[in-house]
């Protein structure tokens with residue numbers, strides 16, 4: 274009985290990990306389309322957009338040294354943080370999450386693409 278449960282648990286875990294790993298890989302590949310403006314290294318990086326290092330739980334608009342739009346500054350002052358739901362919504366329609374922000378809506382991403390990007394960025 275106990276052994277049966279353990280085997281099931283291991284199988285479930287293995288299956289889950291495989292799917293999650295695939296999603297992370299997909300997110301990493303999709304992120305190539307963001308790299309022209311976003312780095313993944315910490316600290317001040319001179320690019321058009323802020324570094325997306327350590328996004329999980331990070332306040333909106335809080336990359337060190339990046340000069341954000343007033344829209345992002347307002348969100349940071351409200352204490353809003355990045356999580357999967359907010360990130361997916363932002364990638365679908367940046368202006369709906371951060372009114373008056375500067376990033377244009379990414380072109381050609383479907384729902385699964387946004388989920389994969391969110392998973393990849395929040396896992397780092």
Ligand code: HEC
Nearest residue numbers: 307310321322323333334335336341342345374375376379
């Ligand atoms: C043409 C340049 C450009 C591209 C391409 C781009 N972004 Fe952005 N992104 C920006 C800018 C600029 C900001 C800051 C906006 C502001 O201050 O209003 C931003 C902000 C963000 C933020 C908020 C970061 C924070 O510090 O709170 C996230 C998350 C983000 N982008 C994700 C992405 C993803 C994922 C992609 C690829 C699908 C992408 N961006 C493509 C320019 C870009």
